[in-house]
Amino acid sequence: MCLLCLSLVGGVASAQSDRTGGTVTIASDETHDGDLEVTGGDVRIEGTVDGDLTVTGGSVFVPGNVTGDLTVTAGTANVSGDVGGAITATGGTIHVREGTTVGGPADITGGTITIDGSIDGNTRLDGDSVTVGPTASIDGDLTYRADRAEIDDSATITGTVTEREDSGMGPFSDTSLPDVPDFVVTPLLGAYLFLANFLLGAILLLVAPSFSESVSDRGIDRPVVCGGVGLVSLFAAPIVLVMVFLSVIGIPLAFFASYNIIFAVWIGLVYGAFVVGTYTLSLFDRVHRWGALAVGLALVSIANALPYVGWVLVLFTLLGIGAIVRSLYDRHVRGKEDGEAPDHPDPAPPVNETR
Structure with a gap:
């Protein structure tokens, strides 16, 4: 889709x-x-x-x-x-x-x-x-x-x-196909895409609620940085695929990874919509993750249906991918959910010496 x-x-x-x-x-x-x-x-x-x-x-x-x-x-x-x-x-x-x-x-x-x-x-x-x-x-x-x-x-x-x-x-046999106007086809297609995106978003929120909240926090906290990280990630992914493809063993891995990239882009779009929806509700002092998902995906559907604003989907996707990468970095590389290293390590317990 x-x-x-x-x-x-x-x-x-x-x-x-x-x-x-x-x-x-x-x-x-x-x-x-x-x-x-x-x-x-x-x-x-x-x-x-x-x-x-x-x-x-x-x-x-x-x-x-x-x-x-x-x-x-x-x-x-x-x-x-x-x-x-x-x-x-x-x-x-x-x-x-x-x-x-x-x-x-x-x-x-x-x-x-x-x-x-x-x-x-x-x-x-x-x-x-x-x-x-x-x-x-x-x-x-x-x-x-x-x-x-x-x-x-x-x-x-x-x-x-x-x-x-x-x-x-x-x-x-007596039924002929009606002349389907564009203004009917486009809303139906938009409704289908909304439901597909909402289903994916619901799975993400249910399976990884804390990670989804982390993605939302980072996207809202530094949206420009997340967009830049998402852009770099999309540019780097094809380069990595080419490097993997250069080896005979890596050829099947490269094809498998290429399909994963497509799925990752879809997840990035849904998470980007979730970030925008969360921020939109915060403007009205509301916090509701399902409402945020619905609002964000509604904005995606509107951008998808209107001409000349398809680039908004690109921004949503870059924001989502960047927020995902930052959350993964903070959680697994730096080992902390809040992304900040402790000021002082815990002191080592005293060692009792016996003579």
Whole structure:
């Protein structure tokens, strides 16, 4: 789920398999090695994914290249890049634009479906409105079902064209997918992310209550320092992974650690929200750890839904990671929860000498 989205070094994109956030963009100069899952309110894939790509969002635009299969679930989806494998898409409005090349079969279900690109394989279209434009090319059979359908005579279709009377979905054959607007998809996605984050936060508070309080205290006490420590930690983690990866024995360890880093970033986001929520309640002279968690994650959900403020999630995550690192340092390296060394050691007991 997260966040997927906090990669601070372009060269470590292959170490991450998930991107999550209000607005998620894979830059045009970015190449991801391996499968990638992206979740966001607005998702734009401009770069290259050397593997399978799974995208979920209210609005999805894929002008980039995918060497494997492409799976899209969105209110609105536009595909204009090259896809090496099959394409599976579900949404309100789906458009495979002119110039797009799909190297495998296509299975598309939506409210409004438009095909203007090339598909190398059998194609199945199921929607309220289906349009196959004059520039479309389907190297295989076309099977479609729609209340309104337009198959242009100039379209190139090498196989047979079959119109189905039903959607082939058993007792729900007369039910078509509604046109899901973005303003419905985005709140639902935000509610799902809130519940997932709250579940993780509840586990942290129940399993490690004193440590969670320590993280909150350090984040509130010195937020700028914690943010800096979190930034350094995120920069240092990929360097450590590369050093481990250089040894043959370290290769599997590096892959295992890369997934742990993703989970650590998620924990950092939740703890950062807990710190902010605790501070917010303190402004009203209130102390309640569950309320603090809820308030902080509510702020995360708001930042996740609003455009142009996704950077707030980065600040929350850096604050949380830094507070975690400081708490671990104080507890395990210096051996004290309060982080301060004693002024004087306890005097040694007297030694009785016998002659």
